[in-house]
Amino acid sequence: MSETVVAKRYADALFELGQEKSKLDVFQEEMNILKKVARENPSLENVLKHPRIPADRKKEVMTNSFKGFSEEVLHTLHLLIDRHRTDLMVPLADRFLARVNDYQGVQEAVVYTVREMSEDEKQRLSRTFAPKVGKDSLIIDNRVDPDLLGGMRIRIGNRIFDGSLRGKLDQMERKLLSANNRG
Template sequence: MSSSTVANRYAQALFQVSLKKGTLEQSIEELRAIKTVLKTTPEFSQFLSNPKISKEQKHSFIRTSFQSASQDVITTLLLLVDKKRLDILESMIEKFVSLSFEAQNIAEATVYSAKALTEQEQEQIAQVFASKVGKARLLINNVVNADLLGGFKIRIGDRIYDGSIKSQLDRLERQLVTGTR
């Protein structure tokens, strides 16, 4: 069985439990925090994947490291340790977040802009583009990109909406070069 299939099964199981208990938002936050720890602290992953360290030590380490996490998330982590499946943790977290957002009709958007957007600007963009993509809510992640000159570019899933001045200038240049207008 492929790693992505196994990750999907674990994500689906945790999703069903969180949905039933009404803790989707909490589980998303906790799993994202765990993913951040994995990415920023390679020693954490090395410790958990070390075969010389016993399951009990790993269990204890997880419980103390994530003592504020919900029991369902902790149980899932412990199960991954028991089954020696910690290699799928990141993909399981991504799948869980995807399932949760789909159930809540939420999408994530990355907005590239020449300068940092204010909260009000982010809310306006979220309102306008949520209806365009058929979602109830849009979560905005603002990335400052000085190459844009002005305007912004939005990526929602596999869609890109480009309203940057740079892209408008590039289109104008192509039209001038080809002689069409």
């Protein structure tokens, strides 16, 4: 069974449990922390995958690393250890967060600009582009990219809206090259 299918099953079960116990917000915060810690500390994955470290010790590491996490999320992480599926931590977190965002009518967007955007600019951008993708609002991850020269490029899911000066110049170049090749 593919990794994404298995991660989806765990994420869906945790989502349903969160709904049932009215803890979606708590689980969402914990999944964001888990994702961040897992990505910033590759040594954690090495410990969790090490064949000579017993499962009980790995569970202890997880419990100590994520003190204050809900019993349900810790139990899910312990289950991943028992089933030798700790490689699913980040995909599970990604899938869970996507499911919560979908439930709340929210979508994550990566916005590339030449300078950092203000909160007001992010809110206006959210109000403008959220309806275009059928959502109520966007969670904007602003990334500065001076190569754009001006304007912005927005990635929402698998859709890209390119209003950057670099994008417009590239488009003009392609048109000129195709016109020269025909003539």
